[in-house]
Every structure is written in C-alpha cells, then in structure tokens.
Amino acid sequence: MKIDQVQSHPFADQRPGTSGLRKKVSAFQQPHYLENFVQAIFETQKDLQGGTLALGGDGRYYNREAVQIILRLAAGNGVSRVLVGQGGLLSTPAASCVIRKYAAQGGIILSASHNPGGPDKDFGIKFNVANGGPAPEKVTQDIYDRTLLMSGYRQVEAPDIDIDTIGLNMLGEMQVEVIDPIVDYAHLMREIFDFDAIHQLFNSGIFQMRFDAMHAITGPYAVEILERMLGAEPGTVINGIPKEDFGGGHPDPNLAHAQELVELTQGFDPVDFAAASDGDGDRNMILGKNFYVTPSDSLAVLAANAHLIPGYRSGIPGIARSMPTSQAADRVAEKLGIECYETPTGWKFFGNLLDAGKIAVCGEESFGTGSDHVREKDGLWAVLAWLNLLAVKQQSVSQILNDHWQQFGRNYYTRHDYEGIDSNAAEALMANLRRLVLDIKGKRLGRYRVEYGDDFSYTDPVDNSVSANQGIRIGLSGGSRIVYRLSGTGTVGATLRIYLESFEPDPEKQNQETAAVMAPLVALGRELANVEKHTGRTEPDVIT
Numbered sequence: 001m002k003i004d005q006v007q008s009h010p011f012a013d014q015r016p017g018t019s020g021l022r023k024k025v026s027a028f029q030q031p032h033y034l035e036n037f038v039q040a041i042f043e044t045q046k047d048l049q050g051g052t053l054a055l056g057g058d059g060r061y062y063n064r065e066a067v068q069i070i071l072r073l074a075a076g077n078g079v080s081r082v083l084v085g086q087g088g089l090l091s092t093p094a095a096s097c098v099i100r101k102y103a104a105q106g107g108i109i110l111s112a113s114h115n116p117g118g119p120d121k122d123f124g125i126k127f128n129v130a131n132g133g134p135a136p137e138k139v140t141q142d143i144y145d146r147t148l149l150m151s152g153y154r155q156v157e158a159p160d161i162d163i164d165t166i167g168l169n170m171l172g173e174m175q176v177e178v179i180d181p182i183v184d185y186a187h188l189m190r191e192i193f194d195f196d197a198i199h200q201l202f203n204s205g206i207f208q209m210r211f212d213a214m215h216a217i218t219g220p221y222a223v224e225i226l227e228r229m230l231g232a233e234p235g236t237v238i239n240g241i242p243k244e245d246f247g248g249g250h251p252d253p254n255l256a257h258a259q260e261l262v263e264l265t266q267g268f269d270p271v272d273f274a275a276a277s278d279g280d281g282d283r284n285m286i287l288g289k290n291f292y293v294t295p296s297d298s299l300a301v302l303a304a305n306a307h308l309i310p311g312y313r314s315g316i317p318g319i320a321r322s323m324p325t326s327q328a329a330d331r332v333a334e335k336l337g338i339e340c341y342e343t344p345t346g347w348k349f350f351g352n353l354l355d356a357g358k359i360a361v362c363g364e365e366s367f368g369t370g371s372d373h374v375r376e377k378d379g380l381w382a383v384l385a386w387l388n389l390l391a392v393k394q395q396s397v398s399q400i401l402n403d404h405w406q407q408f409g410r411n412y413y414t415r416h417d418y419e420g421i422d423s424n425a426a427e428a429l430m431a432n433l434r435r436l437v438l439d440i441k442g443k444r445l446g447r448y449r450v451e452y453g454d455d456f457s458y459t460d461p462v463d464n465s466v467s468a469n470q471g472i473r474i475g476l477s478g479g480s481r482i483v484y485r486l487s488g489t490g491t492v493g494a495t496l497r498i499y500l501e502s503f504e505p506d507p508e509k510q511n512q513e514t515a516a517v518m519a520p521l522v523a524l525g526r527e528l529a530n531v532e533k534h535t536g537r538t539e540p541d542v543i544t
C-alpha cells in the first residue's frame with residue numbers, strides 16, 4: 001500500500017495542557033493540524049513502531065473522522081497493530097484498561113472530557129503511555145517540541161476502515177482490530193468488587209439508584225454493568241445514549257451541570273443513591289438522599305473503607321491527592337499509619353506512585369477518584385466502590401459521611417471558578433499572589449494566622465522530576481487553606497480556580513451549610529487576590 005509523505009508546516013499552539021491538547025473543533029479541522037500532532041507522537045514515541053496502539057474516544061463530534069485519520073497515520077508510521085473500540089469509542093478508564101491488558105505501547109484517546117461537544121465546541125486528544133496512564137510531562141514536552149519542527153507526516157493512502165464491526169482488518173501491513181469497548185473493562189470491575197453483594201442490594205426492593213451518563217460515553221458501560229450484570233432495574237441509567245454534542249449540555253458531573261440528577265435525590269420519594277460521570281467517563285459525582293458528597297470526602301471515605309472491597313481487602317499502601325484536594329485524605333492516612341502524597345493537579349502525577357506501589361487509591365477535588373486497577377481516574381469504578389460500601393455497611397450515604405466526620409473531622413470544601421477571563425489579567429493576578437506569599441508566613445488574616453504560603457512545587461519521589469509553579473497555597477491556622485491556580489484545560493481565555501477548605505473537628509458543628517461556613521474564607525480569598533480589580537468579576541461562574 002502506498003505511503004504518502006504529506007508536506008505541512010508547524011502550528012505554534014500544540015502544547016498539551018492538564019489533560020491533553022484541547023481546542024475548538026474548528027482548530028482540529030484545519031488542514032494538517034491533527035495530523036501534525038499525531039505525527040509528533042509517532043516520531044517521539046519510538047516503541048509504537050512495530051508495536052500496539054489503543055485508540056478510541058468519547059464519541060463527541062469529530063471522533064469518527066479523527067479515528068480514520070489516526071489509523072492512516074499509524075499505518076504510515078509502521079505501527080503493527082491498533083486496537084480500536086467499536087464505533088471509535090473507548091471511555092478514558094477503559095482505554096487505560098485496554099492498554100494494560102494487551103500490553104500496548106501506548107494509546108490515543110479522543111476527548112475534551114467534560115468540555116461541551118459539537119461542531120463549534122471542543123475536541124481533544126490525549127496520549128497515554130504503556131502503563132495506561134496519561135503521558136508524563138517529559139513526554140508531552142517532547143511531543144510539543146516536535147510539533148514546532150513539523151514539516152510533514154506519513155500516511156497510507158486507503159479508504160476508511162469499518163470501525164463499527166468487531167473483527168480484524170488490514171490497513172497496509174497494519175492490523176486494525178475493532179474490539180468491544182466494554183467487555184474488558186467490565187471484567188476488571190467484576191474482579192475488584194463484590195458483585196454478589198451489590199446484586200443483592202439492587203434486589204432488596206428498598207434501594208433505588210439513578211446513574212446519569214449525561215449523554216456521554218459511560219451510558220453503554222453503565223447499562224451493561226449496573227443494569228445487566230448487577231440487576232439494577234431498567235431505567236437506572238438515565239441519558240444513557242452517547243450523543244456527539246452531549247445533548248447540548250456540559251457533560252460535567254457537578255451540582256451545576258447535573259441538575260436533573262440532583263433533583264431525583266430531593267423532594268418527594270428521592271432515590272437512595274445517585275451518581276454521574278463526565279464526557280469521557282473518568283469523573284464521578286456521588287449523591288445520597290438529599291445529600292452531596294464532595295469529591296475530596298469521597299476519596300477520604302473510599303480510602304478509609306477500602307479494606308471492605310475485595311480488590312483492596314489487604315489494605316492500601318498509601319493515598320495520593322492533588323494539591324487543591326482537601327486534606328480529608330491526609331487525616332485518613334494518618335490514622336491508618338500510611339503515607340498521603342500531595343501531587344500537582346492532573347492524573348499524570350499519580351502514575352509513578354501507582355507503578356511503584358506507593359499508593360493504591362488517589363483522587364482529585366475535580367470529581368476524580370481512582371486506584372491502581374488502571375492509570376486513569378475512573379468514574380464507574382468510584383460508583384461501584386460506593387455501591388460496594390453501601391451493600392456491605394448497610395448504611396445510607398449520609399450515615400457513612402456523618403460517621404466518617406465524627407471519626408476524622410470534617411473538611412468543609414468549596415471551589416469557585418471564574419471562567420473566560422482575560423489571560424493577561426489572570427496572569428497578573430497570579431503574579432501578585434506569587435509576590436504576596438513570599439512573606440505571608442506568620443501574618444494575621446482576620447481570624448486566621450498564616451502557617452505557610454508558597455507556589456507549589458512537586459518533586460516526584462520516584463524519579464525525582466520537579467514540577468514547579470503548580471498553584472499558590474496559603475495554609476491557615478486550624479487546618480484551613482486557600483489555593484489558587486489557573487486551569488489548564490479551557491479553550492477560551494483563562495479560568496481562575498480558587499479552592500477553599502475549612503476544618504471542623506466538633507461533631508456538633510459538622511452539619512452546617514457549606515456556603516455559610518465558607519463565607520468568611522471565600523471573602524478572604526477574593527480580597528487577597530483582588531479578584532474584582534483584576535477581572536472585573538464580583539461572583540464566580542461556577543461553584544462546586
């Protein structure tokens with residue numbers, strides 16, 4: 001089969017962010033744009049030559065076209081086998097599972113995660129390495145550096161492959177194996193969790209659940225696992241058919257964007273348990289009857305109770321949380337006598353810790369929880385972990401949380417996002433904060449004393465790589481904290497995130513409204529950063 005050498009020119013804006021390269025669909029549709037980036041992957045990741053690549057995406061607009069483009073490039077660059085999810089689909093955690101199970105040398109995941117999809121919305125591409133996890137910074141830097149030198153790419157000249165039928169195809173010398181995107185992942189879940197106990201819970205007649213797939217990738221996975229394998233009643237999964245534009249919404253499982261689900265946990269005859277996942281299936285939101293579990297608390301609860309789940313029966317060696325995630329997990333680690341690592345935002349920083357066996361459970365405040373079963377955060381894994389706990393403990397979600405807080409104390413938590421602000425203004429705000437924290441230690445701020453202030457720098461304990469400038473931390477007396485960082489996943493302007501937490505050891509005070517408890521700290525956070533002066537905004541766009 002003929003291999004074309006196509007001439008192109010470099011694009012200056014292909015630096016991957018927190019989780020891959022994300023741009024408007026129109027950017028990816030520019031001639032050579034996707035091709036250049038993928039060529040840079042093949043040229044820098046030499047193991048893929050003669051190796052196996054996993055390929056799939058969250059089904060958003062442009063997914064199918066991108067799959068065909070990447071297949072032609074893979075064949076042009078000497079990849080010997082590509083495992084493609086049927087329909088071009090693979091959730092992010094399923095892609096990680098497939099890479100590991102079939103010992104692929106890497107994977108390409110097409111997704112902009114929780115960002116909206118459609119012709120004028122967002123698209124994205126992520127490269128995962130052989131451990132199944134997001135490429136570490138060294139790899140994304142190599143890829144980016146290569147994109148700046150790109151002068152052409154190699155692709156086979158061939159018609160589209162049928163990606164809708166399971167089976168083996170040839171593209172030139174390269175095997176294209178269209179695989180069931182669900183089955184390997186579902187098997188892995190069955191190995192980890194007590195499916196019998198969860199099955200009984202669903203059959204008890206007194207337990208009702210809804211899972212909101214938000215018109216995104218987890219629909220088919222959740223129908224298979226929850227309804228078919230575990231016997232949840234049909235209709236348990238809502239918005240379960242993936243759409244290219246996610247039904248016009250943000251496939252972002254939080255209180256702002258999963259309103260329909262939240263309502264099912266409230267009012268007359270609320271369900272006992274509800275959960276949602278995002279565009280590519282790696283995020284989760286956990287709700288009980290009239291109850292919202294913050295992702296930071298969810299991580300802490302799962303870590304504290306991991307031994308009740310068959311896959312973690314013998315205990316966990318350690319926990320990790322991203323820096324802005326609340327310190328609830330630290331308290332659990334302390335009681336268990338294990339280490340809790342604080343890493344920069346983004347799942348790629350957990351990879352080394354997981355590979356080295358230093359941790360088994362990890363999470364982020366941004367609705368991400370996962371474990372050493374794959375190397376991505378995993379929405380359905382978190383849902384099954386909660387179901388397993390509910391089945392074993394025979395308690396409600398709110399009882400589990402209240403018990404947890406009594407034992408460990410409660411870390412009230414909230415995050416305020418200011419979206420689409422001017423990039424220069426955002427940079428100026430952060431620069432000011434960087435100066436401010438230089439001598440902030442020991443100062444009094446309202447009722448708090450500052451215990452430390454810095455721009456977070458992380459030294460990976462496994463390979464000693466250093467990641468600096470990962471966000472401003474201000475640690476306050478009594479376990480409170482304010483954290484500032486700019487998002488690395490947006491596609492328009494800048495997004496400022498302010499993360500706030502406040503510790504409450506007194507069980508009598510652990511059932512207050514989060515907004516009321518956090519109000520003084522929120523005000524302090526805004527003042528310190530001069531948010532209004534820099535951005536003109538008085539209120540955040542999203543509060544989670």
Ligand code: VG1
Pocket residue numbers: 018019112113114278282283322345346347364365366368486487488489490497
């Ligand atoms: C956000 C979250 C981060 C998460 C990342 C990818 O990044 O804060 O915790 O890992 O999204 O999640 P940022 O840079 O915008 O704050 V996903 O579900 O988009 O793959």
Ligand code: CO
Pocket residue numbers: 092113114278279280281282283
């Ligand atoms: Co995601």
